[in-house]
Amino acid sequence: MTASAPDFDTAYFRSALGRFATGVTLVTSTGQDGRPIGLTVSSFNSVSLDPPLVLWSLSTKASTLSQFEKAERYVIHVLGAQQLKLASRFASGPQAERFRDIPLGRAPNGTLMLDDPETSAWFECYNWARHAAGDHIIFIGQVERCHRSFTQPLVYHAGDFELTPSQEPLSNK
Secondary structure (H helix, E strand, C coil): CCCCCCCCCHHHHHHHHCCCCEECEEEEEECCCCCEEEEEECCEEEEEECCEEEEEEEECCCCCHHHHHHCCEEEEEECEHHHHHHHHHHHCCCHHHHCCCCCEEECCCCCEEECCCCCCEEEEEEEEEEEEECCEEEEEEEEEEEEECCCCECEEECCEEECCCCCCCCCCC
C-alpha cells in the first residue's frame, strides 16, 4: 500500500526536498577486490548518541552498492567548503579516476580514508545495519572513531552546491 496519490508529482517533490540544505559527504571504503571505492553523498544524518549511530543512503542503481553492503567498515567525510572539486569528482565517473592523485590514509581501525586537512569532519563506521527503503538502501553505521575541525562545511541546496566564505570560529571552546 502506498500513501501517495496516483498523480503524485515526483519532480515537484524532488524540488521541494531541495529546499532543505544539507552538508556534503564523501564515503570511502575498500571493495572486495581490494581497490578503493567512494562516492559523494548528501543523505547523511545522525541517528543516536548511545550507541553512536549515523546514517546515509545509496541508490539501488549505484554500481558500488554491493561493495558497500559487504564492506565491514567505511569512512564518512564531511567535506569542507574548499572541497567542491572533490565533491564533483566523486559524484560521477569511474571509481579508478575518482582516486587518481588523491592522498589517502587509514582511519584508526584501518579503513581507507582521504588524507585531506580541508575535511570538516570524518566518521569511521562499522557497517552496523542496512535497510531497503524505496529506491535506496539506508546504511546505518556505528561510529567507532571520529574527528572534527573548524573548517567551514560544503553545503548542498536546491540542486547545487552553496559556497560560503571560509570563516574562523568565534571560539575554540
